[in-house]
Amino acid sequence: MKKISIGPLYLQVRSHMKSRIESGEWPEGSVIPGENELAEFYKVSRVTMRTAIKALVDDGTLVRKAGFGTTVAMNRSSMSNFTLVRSFTNEMNEMGLPSKTMQVELRMIEADVILASIFGIQPGDKLYNLRRVRGTVVPIQYCDTYLLPVVEIPNDKEILTGSLYAFLTKQNVFFSHFEEVVTAVRAPKPIRQALLIYDEYTPQLKRKRFSYDDRNKLIEYTETFYHTEHYEYRTEIFYRK
Structure with a gap:
């Protein structure tokens, strides 16, 4: 070759x-x-x-x-026509760095008032909550994902440590568009501890992602905190004809 x-x-x-x-x-x-x-x-x-x-x-x-x-x-609109942001694993791979999920927890929760407002559901309605700490040899990303229970997510280590979008696609859950908001914040103490951030005054990147299906229904909401000493936020936008 x-x-x-x-x-x-x-x-x-x-x-x-x-x-x-x-x-x-x-x-x-x-x-x-x-x-x-x-x-x-x-x-x-x-x-x-x-x-x-x-x-x-x-x-x-x-x-x-x-x-x-x-x-x-x-060719489904969520995966084929466009890509907004590469997955964390792919970003690390393209940089030639190993990546792994260091901590993972999946639970079913009841939506509080804030989450209910975000999803347009009632307080107390069920949501999946997937929390992951991911990195290379050091933790880089704390990811807190909320997902409508449109499919069953098994508490399986291989699935939970892999690509959530790849799993959802295999379950015929597709996205039509995404919205993202990126800000600089002081991460809460539990997140700083998970990312091994010792200076409480150092700002970190926080990304909020809203993922919608083809009926414009919000399916996933994720808050991700990045350790800025080890990570640059990158985007790649292209249209696949």
């Missing part, structure tokens, strides 16, 4: 595969070649090939179907 960029080999393979999808060589819904065939084509090991495919599955570009193979995701 001709190298197309500098960086980990699996990222080069992933980028080239994505180009083949966007060019129409592999149409939506089509089954891509098998792992062995692709590894031979790209002249890489099966481990590298498997990692590249997993990255495309995690970002919603590919879909694995048991007993059927790996297919190109169908």
